[in-house]
Amino acid sequence: MANAGVKCVVWDLDNTIWDGTLLENDSVSLKPRIQEVLGTLDRRGILHSIASRNDRDVAMAKLREFGIADYFLYPEIRWDAKSVSIRNIQKNLNIGYDTLLFLDDQPFDRDEVASVHGEVWCLDSSGYLELLGHPRLNPKYVTEDSALRRRMYLDDIARRKEEEAFVGPKESFLRELNMVFEISEAQETDLMRAEELTYRTNQLNATGEKYTVESLDAMRRDGRYKILVCELKDKYGSYGKIGLALVERMPGAWKLKLLLFSCRVLSAGVGGVLLTYLRNAARDQGVRLLADFRDTGHNRMMRVTYMVSGFAEQAQRDNGFIILENDLKDVPALPDFLDIRINVDWSAW
Amino acid sequence: MREKIRAMVESNLNIFNSGVQFSDDDNIFRKGFVDSLFAVQLIAYLEAEFGIKVANKDLDINNFHSVNKMVSFVERKRQEGTGGASR
Numbered sequence: 001m002a003n004a005g006v007k008c009v010v011w012d013l014d015n016t017i018w019d020g021t022l023l024e025n026d027s028v029s030l031k032p033r034i035q036e037v038l039g040t041l042d043r044r045g046i047l048h049s050i051a052s053r054n055d056r057d058v059a060m061a062k063l064r065e066f067g068i069a070d071y072f073l074y075p076e077i078r079w080d081a082k083s084v085s086i087r088n089i090q091k092n093l094n095i096g097y098d099t100l101l102f103l104d105d106q107p108f109d110r111d112e113v114a115s116v117h118g119e120v121w122c123l124d125s126s127g128y129l130e131l132l133g134h135p136r137l138n139p140k141y142v143t144e145d146s147a148l149r150r151r152m153y154l155d156d157i158a159r160r161k162e163e164e165a166f167v168g169p170k171e172s173f174l175r176e177l178n179m180v181f182e183i184s185e186a187q188e189t190d191l192m193r194a195e196e197l198t199y200r201t202n203q204l205n206a207t208g209e210k211y212t213v214e215s216l217d218a219m220r221r222d223g224r225y226k227i228l229v230c231e232l233k234d235k236y237g238s239y240g241k242i243g244l245a246l247v248e249r250m251p252g253a254w255k256l257k258l259l260l261f262s263c264r265v266l267s268a269g270v271g272g273v274l275l276t277y278l279r280n281a282a283r284d285q286g287v288r289l290l291a292d293f294r295d296t297g298h299n300r301m302m303r304v305t306y307m308v309s310g311f312a313e314q315a316q317r318d319n320g321f322i323i324l325e326n327d328l329k330d331v332p333a334l335p336d337f338l339d340i341r342i343n344v345d346w347s348a349w
Numbered sequence: 350m351r352e353k354i355r356a357m358v359e360s361n362l363n364i365f366n367s368g369v370q371f372s373d374d375d376n377i378f379r380k381g382f383v384d385s386l387f388a389v390q391l392i393a394y395l396e397a398e399f400g401i402k403v404a405n406k407d408l409d410i411n412n413f414h415s416v417n418k419m420v421s422f423v424e425r426k427r428q429e430g431t432g433g434a435s436r
Contacts, residue, residue, distance in 0.1 A: 300408075304385050307388070310410070
């Protein structure tokens with residue numbers, strides 16, 4: 001996707017974040033107004049990382065001294081090609097290459113990254129003061145979730161560290177996290193985040209359809225639809241609103257017009273939980289359960305999630321949509337490592 | 350092939366729940382051993398290891414729900430000759 005919104009800015013250090021070369025001259029100084037640029041982008045929900053060839057300990061100490069070290073997630077300070085650093089950052093954050101902006105003063109490094117990762121937007125770092133005005137760095141919405149995005153990634157890093165140190169089966173680890181998964185009917189205040197989710201999610205998105213706040217609000221008021229939002233919390237904090245489902249009421253059936261999850265919760269295994277809940281609810285209400293799926297080239301994960309949850313292909317439409325149907329058999333128990341809270345009323349629907 | 354697939358499933362199940370017992374005919378999905386993240390890894394593994402291409406229409410749980418089902422599926426895909434089986 002050309003001109004996708006930037007989710008992470010990857011900064012070089014020498015002569016980009018600061019003037020001077022750290023290992024040649026200890027008295028480097030921050031570029032003018034760099035803190036303002038970092039802080040403003042951070043509040044917009046845009047992440048920061050680093051790709052620098054430097055001594056890691058020395059560079060991190062310098063960033064701490066300048067008071068800006070906490071802005072950077074998964075900093076890559078190493079002696080490899082920058083394309084390697086970019087790849088590691090992309091993997092760690094689990095976001096698309098087309099949402100990365102790489103800033104470096106060296107044309108060689110920009111070209112090297114561009115030659116390996118054609119989708120990464122590479123810019124000469126001398127223009128850093130113009131970043132704040134660029135449309136790709138001005139997300140349409142800045143929600144509560146966007147302003148907390150870096151905090152959530154930091155929580156996630158803490159989780160992973162603890163998980164790596166944990167000895168024993170994964171289930172015991174998950175149990176120790178005290179996870180709470182809450183499924184609620186969307187309130188008006190959730191709609192902006194809901195729209196944002198339809199624009200931001202790719203891998204775990206069943207159709208790739210975008211919905212605006214206005215269209216979501218119209219659906220919310222229309223008795224034929226239910227909009228469900230999911231929030232996940234654990235002892236480290238909240239992941240925020242990380243899942244969305246649009247359910248359409250049809251004669252004798254419910255259809256999931258859209259199902260999506262933020263890639264932040266990929267490893268928590270909660271994708272299937274909402275589907276398990278909906279399968280039980282549909283069975284209790286005596287209706288069939290259908291779902292729309294459209295192959296967007298990025299969302300096989302979601303097709304597999306449907307498959308694992310007992311959905312099979314029922315019909316194909318000319319417009320690329322596949323209709324899936326659930327057999328509503330063998331619905332597994334909800335996992336006991338999650339405290340599941342439901343704020344949905346099906347009785348009057 | 351059976352041994353490789355079995356080892357792949359086993360190594361992942363053991364991360365989640367040590368000492369799990371299952372036969373080549375057991376439905377690993379119904380038993381709740383497998384989540385969608387692992388299913389994606391499993392499909393990617395079958396493609397890479399056995400040189401097949403899993404199309405959207407193949408994404409049917411009946412092709413993957415046990416070790417034996419996966420073996421038959423891979424053999425069938427190889428006979429169809431899709432994806433240029435690598436040797």
